[in-house]
Amino acid sequence: MSVTTPPPALRKPIDKDALRRKYAEERDKRLRPDGNNQYLRLQGQLSHYLDDPYTPRVERAPKTDHVTFAFIGGGFAGLVTGARLKEAGVDDVRIIEKGGDFGGTWYWNRYPGAQCDTAAFVYMPLLEETGHMPSEKYTHAPEILEHCQRIGKQYGLYDNALFHTEVKDLVWDDDQSYWIIRTNRGDEFTAQFVGMGTGPLHVPKLPGIPGLTSFRGHSFHTSRWDYDYTGGDPSGAPLDKLADKRVAIIGTGATAVQCVPHLARACKKLYVCQRTPSSVDVRDNRPTDPEWFKEIATPGWQQRWLENFTANQTGGMAEVDLVMDGWTDLSRRIQARIASLPAEERTPAKMWEAFEDADFEKMEEIRMRVEAIVEDPQTAEPLKAWYRQLCKRPCFHDEYLQAFNEPSTTLVDTNGLGVERITETAVVVAGQAYEVDCIIYASGFEVGTAYHERAGYDMVGRGGVKLSEYWADGMRTKHGTHVHGFPNAFIVQPTQGANLISNVPHNLTESGRTIAMIVKHALDHGHDEVEVSQQAEEEWIQLLLTGAGRMIGSQDCTPGYYNNEGQPTGPQARLFVGYPHGAMAFFKYLKEWRSNGSFEGLEFR
Numbered sequence: 001m002s003v004t005t006p007p008p009a010l011r012k013p014i015d016k017d018a019l020r021r022k023y024a025e026e027r028d029k030r031l032r033p034d035g036n037n038q039y040l041r042l043q044g045q046l047s048h049y050l051d052d053p054y055t056p057r058v059e060r061a062p063k064t065d066h067v068t069f070a071f072i073g074g075g076f077a078g079l080v081t082g083a084r085l086k087e088a089g090v091d092d093v094r095i096i097e098k099g100g101d102f103g104g105t106w107y108w109n110r111y112p113g114a115q116c117d118t119a120a121f122v123y124m125p126l127l128e129e130t131g132h133m134p135s136e137k138y139t140h141a142p143e144i145l146e147h148c149q150r151i152g153k154q155y156g157l158y159d160n161a162l163f164h165t166e167v168k169d170l171v172w173d174d175d176q177s178y179w180i181i182r183t184n185r186g187d188e189f190t191a192q193f194v195g196m197g198t199g200p201l202h203v204p205k206l207p208g209i210p211g212l213t214s215f216r217g218h219s220f221h222t223s224r225w226d227y228d229y230t231g232g233d234p235s236g237a238p239l240d241k242l243a244d245k246r247v248a249i250i251g252t253g254a255t256a257v258q259c260v261p262h263l264a265r266a267c268k269k270l271y272v273c274q275r276t277p278s279s280v281d282v283r284d285n286r287p288t289d290p291e292w293f294k295e296i297a298t299p300g301w302q303q304r305w306l307e308n309f310t311a312n313q314t315g316g317m318a319e320v321d322l323v324m325d326g327w328t329d330l331s332r333r334i335q336a337r338i339a340s341l342p343a344e345e346r347t348p349a350k351m352w353e354a355f356e357d358a359d360f361e362k363m364e365e366i367r368m369r370v371e372a373i374v375e376d377p378q379t380a381e382p383l384k385a386w387y388r389q390l391c392k393r394p395c396f397h398d399e400y401l402q403a404f405n406e407p408s409t410t411l412v413d414t415n416g417l418g419v420e421r422i423t424e425t426a427v428v429v430a431g432q433a434y435e436v437d438c439i440i441y442a443s444g445f446e447v448g449t450a451y452h453e454r455a456g457y458d459m460v461g462r463g464g465v466k467l468s469e470y471w472a473d474g475m476r477t478k479h480g481t482h483v484h485g486f487p488n489a490f491i492v493q494p495t496q497g498a499n500l501i502s503n504v505p506h507n508l509t510e511s512g513r514t515i516a517m518i519v520k521h522a523l524d525h526g527h528d529e530v531e532v533s534q535q536a537e538e539e540w541i542q543l544l545l546t547g548a549g550r551m552i553g554s555q556d557c558t559p560g561y562y563n564n565e566g567q568p569t570g571p572q573a574r575l576f577v578g579y580p581h582g583a584m585a586f587f588k589y590l591k592e593w594r595s596n597g598s599f600e601g602l603e604f605r
Contacts (some may be wrong), residue, residue, distance in 0.1 A: 014360050019386075026386040027558045029416040034270050038418075039205040039443070042221075045213055046206060048380050049221050049441075053228075055100025055111065058165045067160065068092035068190035069519060070173060070181055072167050073103015077197025077508045079127050079148060082156040083309040084516035090523065094160040094185065094191070096167055102157070103148040104197075106141055108204075108223040109255070110234040110264035114141035115285075117396055118503045119303070119323045123310045125505050126151055128302045133293045137325075138285045138396075142234050162187065170194065171460040172487065177528040179488065193519055194526075197492045197508070198455040204407070207250060207443050211422040219300035219439040222255045229438065232268070239266035247271070248412075248434060250419055251442030252278055254393055258401045259442070264403035270409050271434050272283035273427060275418045276558055279385040280580040281326045283396035307584070313502050314583045326396045327502045330389060360390050373401040378408075380404075382413035391557030397588060410434075437465045461486035474575040478540040478601055479590065481511055482532035490515045496544060499578020508585055511563070514594045518602065526605040536601030547580030 005506050032038055042049045043405065049131045069085055071078040073164055074097030082093050098105040111136065112356035116123045120134035127134070130150050131524050135143060162183070169182035178190045220226045227233055229371065231241030239262060246269040257278055261272050296305075304322075311318035312328040336353035367384040374380035385392075403409055414420075414429050426433040459467040462485045470476065470485060477483050480497035481490050492515070494500055494507040522530050592602060 004438075006156045014364055016356075016360060020118045022386050022560075023388070024556070026416065027556065032559070032590055033361070038208050040212070040369065042204060042206065045590070049206065049224060050097075050205065051224065052100055052164070053224050053226060054107070055164070057100070059186045059556045060185070063189045064187070064191075066178070066190045067094045068523075069181070069195065070094045070096060070189075070194040071197065072096050072170075073104060073197035073492075074099065074102040074152075074161065074163070075148070075197060075414075076491055076505050077104070077512070078102075078154075078195070079157065080505075080509050080511075080512035081195050081197070081490075081492060081515055083126060083129070083151055083332055084512045085519060086155045086496065088516040090519055091156075091159070093419065094162065095157055096162045096165050096181070100163050101145075101149065102152045102161075106144045106148060108530045109143075109169050109469065110141055111222045111225045111255060111259045112232060112234070112236065112239060113258035114255075115139060115232070115258065116144060117393075118327055119309070120144075122305050122323060122503055125509050128297070128300075129269075130154055131224045132286055133290065133297070136285055136287050138283060140236070146221045167455070167457050169242065169460075169559055170457050174462055177488070193488045193490070193522075195492055195515060196199060196459075196491045204441075204445055205443055206441055207418065209250075209419050209422050213357040214424050214485060215422050216424045217439065221443070222251075222259065223445070232262075232266075236262075239263065242266040242268070242438075244268050244432075245438055246436045247440060248273055249440045249442055250427070251444065252276070253276070253444055255440065255444070256442040257395045257397050258346065259440075260409075261397075261403045263400035264406040264409045267408055267484065269410070269428065269436075270406075270408055271436065272404075273412045273414065273419050273429065274415060274582060275414050276384045277383050278395045278439070278558065279363065279368070279387075279389055279392065279519045280395045280397050280400050281329075281366055283326075283398050292313070293371050300313070306330045306503075307510070307587070309503060309582050310498075310500060310506060310587070314500070318599045326394060330358060330362050333362060338343050345554065349457075356388075359390075363387075363389055367542075373405075375394055375405050377507070379411050382411065382415075387558040392560045440533060458484060459489065461489075474573075476537055476575070478532045478537050479511075479514075481515070482530050484534045484537045487529045487531035494578070495576055496540070497578060497590075498583040500583040506587075510590055514590060517594050518599060521599065522596070525604065529598075529603075529605040531603050531605075532601055533603050540601070541575065544575065544577050544580060 035232065040046060050155050068090055069092065071081055071093065074095045078095045078523065079102060082095055085093050085258050101107055115138050119137050120139040124134060124139065124144060125148055132150065133146055165187065167181060168184055168185045171180045173180055178192050179194045180188065180190055182188050204223045218229055229241060230239040232239040240604050243266065245267055246270040247267045249263060250273045252272060254275040257280060258270070307321045308318050312321045313331050321332065324414065337358050338351055341350055341354065341506065369398060370380050370383045374383060383404065404411055412429050412434060420428045420430065423433065426435045461467065465485055467486065475496060477491065477496050480493060482497050483489065483491065492508055492511045494504060518530060520601055
């Protein structure tokens with residue numbers, strides 16, 4: 001039986017002052033002075049958590065050649081940029097990837113139930129170019145990984161790729177106008193151009209729980225799921241080896257929301273250890289109707305869908321909502337409230353009040369959904385999220401809350417404090433030991449660490465200047481892509497560009513198209529170098545600073561990776577922003593910027 005939220009007539013009036021107090025109280029109990037330092041890097045005694053359980057490493061001879069374009073990272077960023085370069089006639093493209101295949105986060109995340117949280121029609125890149133129809137609105141991980149492989153094959157990106165390879169040095173040679181790339185496989189080759197797509201969701205982390213290394217049972221991180229231990233497979237086969245196992249999963253973010261239902265059905269006993277509950281809205285997934293897809297899949301369809309989703313989700317003036325999901329729902333509510341204001345009241349203060357009112361209403365519905373689904377009131381209460389929806393990444397699922405009705409499943413709520421300690425045989429919360437055979441860490445990835453720390457190398461540009469030195473006072477780019485002093489290098493990520501977090505692939509597809517046009521222009525005109533001028537970079541930074549700043553993960557939010565675990569971020573954080581006029585305006589600007597052929601702000605030599 002499906003469960004919906006009560007109609008407006010049955011809802012209680014919202015006491016906004018009481019909610020603000022409750023939000024602050026829940027936030028304060030979760031604040032920790034160590035911030036991101038509460039997590040452990042997977043090195044030394046913990047390095048085995050990084051082992052690749054999916055693909056055997058194949059020995060090969062080191063590379064000592066030259067390529068036109070080398071891209072670091074084989075996820076969506078590398079695949080889309082590589083594909084656009086190939087379309088532009090740049091055949092000499094090499095992708096370097098630490099995993100055993102293409103896919104990036106979708107190579108590593110093969111845990112049961114893994115699927116995209118944004119509709120596949122806008123999330124999966126190059127659908128029109130590859131002719132692929134997503135099998136469902138929110139496709140599961142095996143299909144997304146297969147699509148990554150499809151892109152790699154269609155565009156010939158496997159031919160020159162280096163898998164199970166990590167870049168250790170990236171140094172600009174000013175005399176030869178190329179980059180020298182050294183890897184952990186003994187490679188030392190050169191590239192005229194480099195691209196970097198080492199996003200935030202590829203370096204797993206563990207919670208710094210006392211006694212973690214003392215546990216004598218089995219344990220693994222969700223990004224290295226051990227199907228040999230659990231049984232089953234990424235396609236959803238039952239985890240049949242857990243029938244006699246007591247399992248604790250630590251973490252209740254997007255990953256746990258997806259895999260807990262599978263564990264709940266499989267384990268003898270499942271303990272879900274929660275510090276902060278996720279906001280879990282309706283997903284309403286469904287298979288794709290092939291006849292419907294034929295109707296929408298006319299030339300240019302995916303670009304239209306991308307732009308429509310972005311316009312709706314970021315408060316644009318789209319006439320229709322093609323995607324119709326939880327991401328756009330809040331925006332539709334906000335727009336409706338603002339539209340209801342008299343023209344003279346559409347001030348920043350009144351518009352913020354409209355935003356807050358719509359968010360209060362939405363989060364009340366999500367909390368009421370918990371009450372309606374979870375049968376035990378004592379379990380339901382701590383599963384309620386007491387924060388604004390965009391304080392943490394919103395989740396959408398139709399089986400997670402229901403999993404707490406399984407007799408095998410126990411919510412171990414830590415009242416915001418986290419697991420107290422781990423012993424040889426148990427996890428301990430508030431003095432109570434829960435004996436387990438296996439601990440699964442759904443503790444996510446490094447997000448708050450410096451770019452070069454996550455990448456595993458510190459790019460060295462002109463004059464021996466390291467990127468970490470150049471960015472010591474904060475990130476400095478034009479468009480989030482070009483960095484002065486680092487010629488022929490392109491960074492593919494959202495910050496200082498559209499900064500569209502709800503659908504990151506849209507950022508990547510626009511960047512890939514732009515980079516391909518710049519590289520083709522340079523090659524066609526015989527240029528050895530392309531670099532953003534210092535003046536253009538500075539002007540872009542000043543433009544960014546005219547904006548309103550971050551709309552998600554503010555410091556008054558409950559701690560999480562959106563807001564640096566609730567800790568002050570320092571002066572550098574003021575530059576973790578996007579185009580001041582919004583994502584849609586940025587994409588429009590970028591299209592015009594690249595299409596007129598002048599590439600204003602870049603210097604070709």
